[in-house]
Amino acid sequence: MDPVISVRDLWKVFGPNASQVVASDELKSLSRQELMDRTGAVAAVRGVDFDVAPGEMFVVMGLSGSGKSTLVRCLTRLVEPTAGTIMFEGENILEADAKRLRDLRRNKFSMVFQHFGLLPHRTVADNVGYGLEIRGVPRAKRGERSQEVIDLVGLTGNEKSYPDQLSGGMQQRVGLARALAGDPDVLFFDEPFSALDPLIRRDMQSEVIRLHREVGKTMVFITHDLSEALKLGDRILIMRDGQVVQVGTGDELVGAPADDYVRDFVKDVPRSNVLTLKWIMRPPRPDDELDGPELGPETVVREAVRSVLSADKPVKVVQDGELLGVVADEEILGVVAGEA
Amino acid sequence: MVAVPAPRQVPLFFDRYKRLVIVGGIVLAWLVLWLVFRNFGTLPLDASELTPLHRWVNSVNDAIGASRNSNPVFLYFFNEIRLVIDEFVTFIQALIAQPSFGRPVPMIGWLGVVGIAGFVSLAVAGWRVALLAIAGFVFLGLQGLWQESMDTLSLTLAAVVISLLIGIPLGIWAGLSDRANRVLTPVLDFMQTMPTFVYLAPLTLFFLIGPASATIATLIYAAPPAIRITAHAIRSVPRTTVEASESLGATRQQTLVKVLLPSSRKTIVLGINQTIMAALSMVTIAALIDAPGLGKTVVKALQTLDVGTAFNAGLAIVVLAIVLDRVTTAATERRSLPRWALFSGLGVTGVSVYFSYTYLWAAEFPTDVEIGSSIRQGATAVTEWVQDSLPVITGGFKDFVTFALINPLQALLAESPWFLVALVIVALSFMIGGLKSAVVSAVCLGLLVATGLWQDSMITLASTLVATIMVMVLGVVVGVWMGRSRRADRAIRPILDAAQVMPAFVYLVPFLALFAASRFTAIIAAVVFAAPVAIKIIADGVRAVSPATVEASTALGSSSWQTIVKVQLPMARGALTLAANQGLIYVLSMVVVGGLVGAGALGYDVVAGFSQGQLYGKGLAAGVAIVVLGVMLDRLTQAAAKRWTN
Amino acid sequence: MARHNVLGTVSAGLVALVVLAGCGGAKVGDTSSGAAGDCGTFNLAINPWVGYEANAAVLAYVAEKELKCKVTKKELKEEVAWQGFGTGEVDAVVENWGHDDLRKKYIDEQKTAVSAGSTGVKGQIGWYVPPWLAKEHPDILDWNNLNKYADQFKTSESGDKGQLLDGDPSFVTNDEALVKNLNLNYKVVYGGSETALIQAFRQAEKDKKWVIGYFYSPQWLLNEIKLAKVKLPEYKAGCDADAEKVACDYPDYDLDKIVSKKFADANGPAFQLVKNFKWTNEDQNTVAKYIAEDKMKPEDAAKKWAEANADKVKAWLAKA
Numbered sequence A: 001m002d003p004v005i006s007v008r009d010l011w012k013v014f015g016p017n018a019s020q021v022v023a024s025d026e027l028k029s030l031s032r033q034e035l036m037d038r039t040g041a042v043a044a045v046r047g048v049d050f051d052v053a054p055g056e057m058f059v060v061m062g063l064s065g066s067g068k069s070t071l072v073r074c075l076t077r078l079v080e081p082t083a084g085t086i087m088f089e090g091e092n093i094l095e096a097d098a099k100r101l102r103d104l105r106r107n108k109f110s111m112v113f114q115h116f117g118l119l120p121h122r123t124v125a126d127n128v129g130y131g132l133e134i135r136g137v138p139r140a141k142r143g144e145r146s147q148e149v150i151d152l153v154g155l156t157g158n159e160k161s162y163p164d165q166l167s168g169g170m171q172q173r174v175g176l177a178r179a180l181a182g183d184p185d186v187l188f189f190d191e192p193f194s195a196l197d198p199l200i201r202r203d204m205q206s207e208v209i210r211l212h213r214e215v216g217k218t219m220v221f222i223t224h225d226l227s228e229a230l231k232l233g234d235r236i237l238i239m240r241d242g243q244v245v246q247v248g249t250g251d252e253l254v255g256a257p258a259d260d261y262v263r264d265f266v267k268d269v270p271r272s273n274v275l276t277l278k279w280i281m282r283p284p285r286p287d288d289e290l291d292g293p294e295l296g297p298e299t300v301v302r303e304a305v306r307s308v309l310s311a312d313k314p315v316k317v318v319q320d321g322e323l324l325g326v327v328a329d330e331e332i333l334g335v336v337a338g339e340a
Numbered sequence B: 001m002v003a004v005p006a007p008r009q010v011p012l013f014f015d016r017y018k019r020l021v022i023v024g025g026i027v028l029a030w031l032v033l034w035l036v037f038r039n040f041g042t043l044p045l046d047a048s049e050l051t052p053l054h055r056w057v058n059s060v061n062d063a064i065g066a067s068r069n070s071n072p073v074f075l076y077f078f079n080e081i082r083l084v085i086d087e088f089v090t091f092i093q094a095l096i097a098q099p100s101f102g103r104p105v106p107m108i109g110w111l112g113v114v115g116i117a118g119f120v121s122l123a124v125a126g127w128r129v130a131l132l133a134i135a136g137f138v139f140l141g142l143q144g145l146w147q148e149s150m151d152t153l154s155l156t157l158a159a160v161v162i163s164l165l166i167g168i169p170l171g172i173w174a175g176l177s178d179r180a181n182r183v184l185t186p187v188l189d190f191m192q193t194m195p196t197f198v199y200l201a202p203l204t205l206f207f208l209i210g211p212a213s214a215t216i217a218t219l220i221y222a223a224p225p226a227i228r229i230t231a232h233a234i235r236s237v238p239r240t241t242v243e244a245s246e247s248l249g250a251t252r253q254q255t256l257v258k259v260l261l262p263s264s265r266k267t268i269v270l271g272i273n274q275t276i277m278a279a280l281s282m283v284t285i286a287a288l289i290d291a292p293g294l295g296k297t298v299v300k301a302l303q304t305l306d307v308g309t310a311f312n313a314g315l316a317i318v319v320l321a322i323v324l325d326r327v328t329t330a331a332t333e334r335r336s337l338p339r340w341a342l343f344s345g346l347g348v349t350g351v352s353v354y355f356s357y358t359y360l361w362a363a364e365f366p367t368d369v370e371i372g373s374s375i376r377q378g379a380t381a382v383t384e385w386v387q388d389s390l391p392v393i394t395g396g397f398k399d400f401v402t403f404a405l406i407n408p409l410q411a412l413l414a415e416s417p418w419f420l421v422a423l424v425i426v427a428l429s430f431m432i433g434g435l436k437s438a439v440v441s442a443v444c445l446g447l448l449v450a451t452g453l454w455q456d457s458m459i460t461l462a463s464t465l466v467a468t469i470m471v472m473v474l475g476v477v478v479g480v481w482m483g484r485s486r487r488a489d490r491a492i493r494p495i496l497d498a499a500q501v502m503p504a505f506v507y508l509v510p511f512l513a514l515f516a517a518s519r520f521t522a523i524i525a526a527v528v529f530a531a532p533v534a535i536k537i538i539a540d541g542v543r544a545v546s547p548a549t550v551e552a553s554t555a556l557g558s559s560s561w562q563t564i565v566k567v568q569l570p571m572a573r574g575a576l577t578l579a580a581n582q583g584l585i586y587v588l589s590m591v592v593v594g595g596l597v598g599a600g601a602l603g604y605d606v607v608a609g610f611s612q613g614q615l616y617g618k619g620l621a622a623g624v625a626i627v628v629l630g631v632m633l634d635r636l637t638q639a640a641a642k643r644w645t646n
Numbered sequence C: 001m002a003r004h005n006v007l008g009t010v011s012a013g014l015v016a017l018v019v020l021a022g023c024g025g026a027k028v029g030d031t032s033s034g035a036a037g038d039c040g041t042f043n044l045a046i047n048p049w050v051g052y053e054a055n056a057a058v059l060a061y062v063a064e065k066e067l068k069c070k071v072t073k074k075e076l077k078e079e080v081a082w083q084g085f086g087t088g089e090v091d092a093v094v095e096n097w098g099h100d101d102l103r104k105k106y107i108d109e110q111k112t113a114v115s116a117g118s119t120g121v122k123g124q125i126g127w128y129v130p131p132w133l134a135k136e137h138p139d140i141l142d143w144n145n146l147n148k149y150a151d152q153f154k155t156s157e158s159g160d161k162g163q164l165l166d167g168d169p170s171f172v173t174n175d176e177a178l179v180k181n182l183n184l185n186y187k188v189v190y191g192g193s194e195t196a197l198i199q200a201f202r203q204a205e206k207d208k209k210w211v212i213g214y215f216y217s218p219q220w221l222l223n224e225i226k227l228a229k230v231k232l233p234e235y236k237a238g239c240d241a242d243a244e245k246v247a248c249d250y251p252d253y254d255l256d257k258i259v260s261k262k263f264a265d266a267n268g269p270a271f272q273l274v275k276n277f278k279w280t281n282e283d284q285n286t287v288a289k290y291i292a293e294d295k296m297k298p299e300d301a302a303k304k305w306a307e308a309n310a311d312k313v314k315a316w317l318a319k320a
């Protein structure tokens, strides 16, 4: 399947002489700090490549200041990229003129912000309907659609409230509803839950998972929280100082970190929750009795613990009838003990 | 808790206090050089002396005046503007103030105006404020000043409406574009600090004597706050909100109309409030070019030192100001009035307007009930008592402050060679704000020399600094008190409002008796005008310190004094620097008034330039010098604020 | 609760209003103002001092009452008033203190104004001291003795010299040159306004304080406090030609009337009245006292004086 979004060699440099920086291979090769010292420019995004598949939940993760917000804003050109290409459904959106860009924003993608960005002088219903309003959708139609998404995000009954009368979690639901109202193909989230309390954050994460399942939209989700990334992401992109360090599924990151940076990052992750059997299995040894129970390679370790420990023979990891390897007590205990 | 080895302590101390040491060094060097060079190169200019520049300005002014009746720019451009504004003001006056349309009374009499004032206040500000508005307007009538008040109100409304028509679009522009902001800021500084006296006479040349000139004089001073605050409001809309709108595909226009403007409404209304207050503070000055209304009453009464009458009229201005202030302030809150209240309010208003149109009793304010004469007598009695019993004490106080503070500072500034003072100021600017500040100060000082009024500028600068110090002392003492006690705040705030809009000359008469014609009197006048702003800013700043922090401090066993000094004031330092900055600007705007009561120097130069044709050029130069001083001090305090708050 | 109160108030108000209306009362618009005569509109500048106001009030009263003019008073400072001659907004200034600069600019150069003769009032400018001082130290009235008393006049503003309080910036002053050229140990301190001067003299007289300052007559304050004039070296024509070298007293001023050229050329009844208007210092002082001390409205003061001096008024009109 063709990717919805395909980003190649994307650069964003803030400050004076940005275009000169990206034109010079020498300057491009400098680290962020060196570049800052030499030219006073900040390279927020440096040569980023990735693809997002249709219907995928793609998470971008990195520490604060690593360039995530800039990256996601480049995708919708809220921030004008300095160099590179961004193909959206086969169209290079860097070449879109102002009108085309507006059309894209109105119909194809929308965004949810960390600090909500609600209009304080409008009610919940009017905030949700804002995107439709600027497209010129008639009032009655707008009301109908707003109500639908308000119900969808669980805000029913709060239509007439003003944002400052709602809790943070509720406000972000409004932000979510506003983004959904236009029925976009892709949703961008820039750390939408960072400002919320942990309990509410968990609720909202489940909500997004539910929505993702129900409406099946492509989502690009920014976070600085690894557990959030692992919980939501089909695939995760790890950013550091504006560059991509690694892209992969959660178990790939934990199982095969690309470098020490990632390794350090994933060190405290409860591995049994993330790793699947394929990461811990070993080739069968001659002395293994190969008539134990069978499990698939994508089975998460934690779910396999009971079967492996209760079996007196190693568990076979089998895919399509082919034996990939075996997992015995010691492998399981190696993962579980490592967490303690 | 290991003792630090002694040798390391010295550089540490020096590092920490390096700036202080350098500043101290500069000042010390200045003192020494002052002793050596005293009264050398001070660039003095006698009161009647002129420089070639001043003469040149005179000749330009004369040439413009002479060509007035033949110049097409006058005949078409200015004339058209004048006609439109005259029409507008006259129309409002015809509605509420002046006999019109062949009637012996205005279209809407007092009852109708009171009704409308009450209804508008009810609709935008709630019923409490509506009651205040009604009471306030009736009070104006009881003072025996109905018509004068309505004239003043007409002119103020006209000036405010035009200010907003110009100011809000300009403010939006400056809010959206950094370049526009950079261009507009100095222009606005100029409009706000250039003394009105300087442009009053030329205005009547351009727009003739009448409502147009008075309105334009008022709006030159009143429009800048609307522009600045609108720009500020637009700039302070959270970035995310704008981004959210853009991300949904809004056009610039849509974002402006649906996001930026509605989000800044509250702040813009505050700008309108400031514009109204500024317009009201121009009432007396505009009276000097025949602006109708309360200002005339004040000016007239003061010709015979009739403080009672002047106070009564000044009080009417204060009442108008307080009503308009409370209505606009309350208008920033979201409220929805029940429909029935709106409709019945509308009904009552309609009926009262109709009555006031038809019946004499509702048209002209009845003269049989009035309190104006008691107010006049009371004010006169108080003034007389003050003048009779206090001068012994106040005279001594004046002498003390003059000899201990004003004279030394003035000697240092005005009796040093100009290049020495300039060097010191540039060096201090560099210490405060780096190269940029130093350059700004150098340019400003150069301009001061060019005006030919260096020594007068230094004398004015000395008084300005003393006044600002007093403003800050008052600001901190009263501001902290108000910030800590709601009750004090409620009691003091109306007094501050009154001090800000009461025409200065009303209280200057007794001040002259207390302190004689002197620089000190001028300083006190400036303090009365400027302290309220500083106090309010500091009070709000202290109140804004998070209660949690104050609680924490109390929990650690701090005394009130420790909490104030170690927690509240340091945390309110943003407010403190803002107060100092605004205090300075307000003090400078009183320089001319100071010139009327013995300050001499720039203030007197401006006043004399307004009064005598051959001194016009010099007055203009003095006006420019005041503006330049203002810009320099403003930029310096801002730089200092930045350094301090970071 | 609150609702009911508001509702109650509102309906009570409505009822009250209707009742009041039922009682009726005089209606607006039954009478209309009298039509103006052939005099038309007379734009009279009002400069900001009481003596001027006295002249203007009497002129306005006569013009309105006898000539049926529509008089528009415009309260303006001198410079602005003269400027108004050119723009056609001011017809007459009815007490002018010299103002050679304005004469030169508007009469000689721009030719928008002309003189309309003397008002009959004589103006004097000079240095004055409060009566108590003149009485206790009579020799102070001679400038030669001023240095003897310089110490007494010291203030916080004048440093180690005596203070000579100058005042209203509207008037030309030679005081700095005078002090220098007469070798006086004084410093000119600019009070900056007439108010400052009046307060200083009032207080000086009341508390027996030492004040010497620039003042002028006629001025309403002189009715209240008889300030004494200090004799300076006598004025001789031309002795004040060079402003830097002035060492003589101020000249006596023959206060006159200035009118716009257009107004004079049209030669209407109002112009005739202005031209013929002439009275004395005493007359002016009387009206000024009504206004300043008795706090009468200028119109009433003028009426009172005109009724008592019908013959003078008639003389102004007779020649018309």
Ligand SMILES: Nc1ncnc2c1ncn2[C@@H]1O[C@H](COP(=O)(O)OP(=O)(O)O)[C@@H](O)[C@H]1O
Residues within 6 Å of the ligand: A014, A015, A042, A043, A044, A062, A063, A064, A065, A066, A067, A068, A069, A070, A071
């Ligand atoms: N408008 C801007 N101008 C200059 N520098 C910026 C701007 N926006 C972001 N940056 C810089 O770019 C870097 C990345 O910022 P950001 O994308 O906000 O990171 P993140 O969202 O990962 O915290 C930071 O160093 C930040 O200071």
Ligand SMILES: [Mg+2]
Residues within 6 Å of the ligand: A068, A069, A070, A191
């Ligand atoms: Mg971010």
